[in-house]
Amino acid sequence: MTLTQLEVFARVAELRGFTLAATRLHISQSAVSHAIKALEQEMGVELIHRHQAAIELTDIGAQLLLRAREILGLAETMRQEAADARGMKRGTLRIGSFGPSSSMRLLPRILERYRQRYPNIEIRIDEGTDQEVVSWLQERRVDVGFVVLPEDKLDTFTLCEDQMVAILPANHALATAPSVSLEALCREPFIMTEAGSGPLLERLFSSQKRVPNVLHRSAQLISTLAMVEMGYGVSILAEQALPERPLRQAGSYVTKPLDPPVKRSVGLAVLNEGHASPATKAFIEIATGLQQG
Template sequence: MTLTQLEIFSLVAELQGFTSAAHRLGISQSAVSHAIKALEQELGVTLFRRHQTLVEPSDIGLQLLARARAMLGLANTLQQEAADARGMKRGTLRIGSFGPTASIRLLPAILQRFRAEYPGIEVHVDEGPDRQVIQWLEERRIDVGFVVLEQERFDTFALCEDQMVALLPADHPLTAQDALPLRALCDDPFILTEAGSSELVSRLFAGAQLQPKVRYRCAQLLSTLEAVCRGDGVSVVAQASLPCGHDSRYVTRPLLPSVARRIGLAVLDRRQASPAALAFIEIAQNLTKASIFEPAHLSSKHSSPARR
């Protein structure tokens, strides 16, 4: 059994295909098939079930997949620690990012500084809903991820916070109020953004023992914005996730009482985090302290430094 075989096994499971994995790795499909066959023969089990053009892990394949990803993660940490001893001239950093807040407001400036300081580190960025970033962390598909705090299952590092706001059509009667209680948003059809802080929004209403009339569940924030602008309903979103610039078609109002959303970085285990991941976290915290992030409503929040 080799790390290369485990990497191929993990990628085939992720992409659900031998051809897709071969394209991603830059090798032939026959090489992928050979590696999986050799691994299955060595372990004495069938790792995948074939369904026409797609494949999926078998029951034992799923069980072994978690172990394989853990082994690959530890191997990557070993490589990174060796790279750290050489001044981090080589290596790989896998980052998980979600939504406009992380991917547009925060990540570009952090990446620019990181690449300037560690040009030899190859950076991979995967984007998805915040709950998917959490899943990627648990499965060791990424080394570090942007998350909405608190996340007790991970080691986390706070970066900044913004406010949750009510999102209303420009001509809605509630725009006459300076701030809105959650109860005021329960009479209209409600639009829930699945890709945003949907769990936080759901917890807010549940904690207040309220039930919004959810009419739409939008996969993207832009879909939520368009639905609100059409007058299809109201919503609650994070202020920093909204596009920069004024749009006369919708209005935001603070919640009453105010609700903060804290953004940070997370690793599965700080003690096993790679030097590259810790360096990325340290740069992110330093930039937050310097207040370089826009817009201004992203205020900095700090935790202990990332360096061990």
């Protein structure tokens, strides 16, 4: 077994295809097929079911994928520790990011400073929901990720705190109120976000023994705001996730603090701080330094 074979296996599993993996790795498709076949022969098990349109991991393939990513992560850490002794001139950093809160508000400033200090580190960014980022960290698909805190299964570093706010159509009866209670929102048609703040909202309503009148569910922030603007209902979102100005489609929306206030903390997480690579530790140091400065 070689690191190259494990890298090919991990890429095929991640991209769900031999052709995409070959393109990403800059090798031929036949080389990808050969690497997978050789790895399966050495392991004595089938790792991948091959279909015409796509591939699917076998049960043992999914299990060994976690081990492969662990080995590849340790190998990359070794390379970076050696590079660190030379001034960290090379390496790879894989970042998991979710929504506007991290991808638009936090990540750009951090990357700007990081690029200035470490211009030759290759950066890969995967975007999904905060729960997907947690899964990617546990699967070792990313080295560091933005998450909603607390997150007990990971080593975390707080970056910022913002508040959850009610989102109302501009002409709504509550639009002139100084703040809005959950009780009042539960009397209105509610648009439940299934993006980053979804689990937080479910816990919030449950803790206060409230049941929202959910008529719409949306996995996308823009769709949620558009439905509020068109008067389909009200919602609750994180303030930092909102665009700097309303979408102004059918009308507009207003934001109101919740009563009582509800805070949300966002931070960075790694699977194990002690095993983090130098590139990962440098990213965390820069990110936390910017927030403290």
